[in-house]
Amino acid sequence: MTVELMACTPDPERICGEAAAICTHSGNPEKALRAAIRSGHESVLEHASYTFRITGLSRVALAQLTRHRLASFSVQSQRYVPLKPESQHYPDSIQKHGFSRKAARLSRAAMDLYAEMTEAGVPMEDARYLIPQGVETELILTMNVRELRHFFRLRCCERAQEEMQNLADTMLELCRNTAPLLFRDAGAPCVLGTCPEAHPCGSYHVNPPSLRDHP
Numbered sequence: 001m002t003v004e005l006m007a008c009t010p011d012p013e014r015i016c017g018e019a020a021a022i023c024t025h026s027g028n029p030e031k032a033l034r035a036a037i038r039s040g041h042e043s044v045l046e047h048a049s050y051t052f053r054i055t056g057l058s059r060v061a062l063a064q065l066t067r068h069r070l071a072s073f074s075v076q077s078q079r080y081v082p083l084k085p086e087s088q089h090y091p092d093s094i095q096k097h098g099f100s101r102k103a104a105r106l107s108r109a110a111m112d113l114y115a116e117m118t119e120a121g122v123p124m125e126d127a128r129y130l131i132p133q134g135v136e137t138e139l140i141l142t143m144n145v146r147e148l149r150h151f152f153r154l155r156c157c158e159r160a161q162e163e164m165q166n167l168a169d170t171m172l173e174l175c176r177n178t179a180p181l182l183f184r185d186a187g188a189p190c191v192l193g194t195c196p197e198a199h200p201c202g203s204y205h206v207n208p209p210s211l212r213d214h215p
């Protein structure tokens with residue numbers, strides 16, 4: 001999977017900071033932004049957004065990603081774009097348990113039948129029903145900072161599926177590079193010292209108190 005940050009709102013910390021400063025008539029946007037984040041007044045974070053190009057994401061992960069209703073998506077169509085035989089994602093556990101070859105054989109058989117059917121005139125939108133969910137896709141995704149932080153809370157967590165965690169971790173790193181203040185306390189909830197999961201992973205991220213306090 002590759003994740004490219006295509007664009008983001010220029011100077012996102014200043015924009016969100018100005019929004020926070022307007023609310024409290026503060027002369028210090030950065031301080032107002034820190035206070036807004038600390039107190040959970042996150043609507044000011046909706047003024048900056050980020051757009052990513054994601055390639056090589058499985059349809060399994062896509063189904064999870066598109067549950068985030070406040071994001072915007074443009075996904076490669078399986079109705080108009082032929083599937084490539086080699087575009088299958090397998091999680092590490094399949095290889096670890098010795099099923100790589102069997103899995104590849106099954107995917108190849110499905111892809112061969114897909115090709116045979118489409119050549120015979122079955123529309124791509126119908127032939128795709130045969131394809132395993134590991135098939136990869138490509139999309140462009142846009143989220144505002146508030147939604148990104150929410151997404152990172154859910155998907156950087158060890159309880160999220162590995163492919164989603166990898167995606168979220170990569171996106172978070174790209175975001176942090178552009179706006180450390182907006183994203184320094186983003187990530188799994190244990191970054192802030194708590195875990196709401198019924199079945200915690202047991203390997204909490206350990207962060208310095210300064211990060212938890214978001215000074």
Ligand SMILES: Cc1cc2nc3c(=O)[nH]c(=O)nc-3n(C[C@H](O)[C@H](O)[C@H](O)COP(=O)(O)OP(=O)(O)OC[C@H]3O[C@@H](n4cnc5c(N)ncnc54)[C@H](O)[C@@H]3O)c2cc1C
Nearest residue numbers: 064066067068069070071147150151154155157159160161
């Ligand atoms: C580890 C994990 C396991 C999961 N397992 C399952 C599962 O077994 N089955 C399943 O179906 N899903 C599952 N999900 C998906 C999950 O239930 C959510 O659909 C998904 O994480 C999107 O979260 P969200 O709704 O908070 O986010 P978004 O859609 O991004 O929304 C962001 C926030 O906006 C608000 N919001 C958005 N829409 C509404 C609305 N209509 N009404 C009120 N408030 C709204 C909420 O506060 C929401 O948290 C799982 C997710 C995770 C992370």
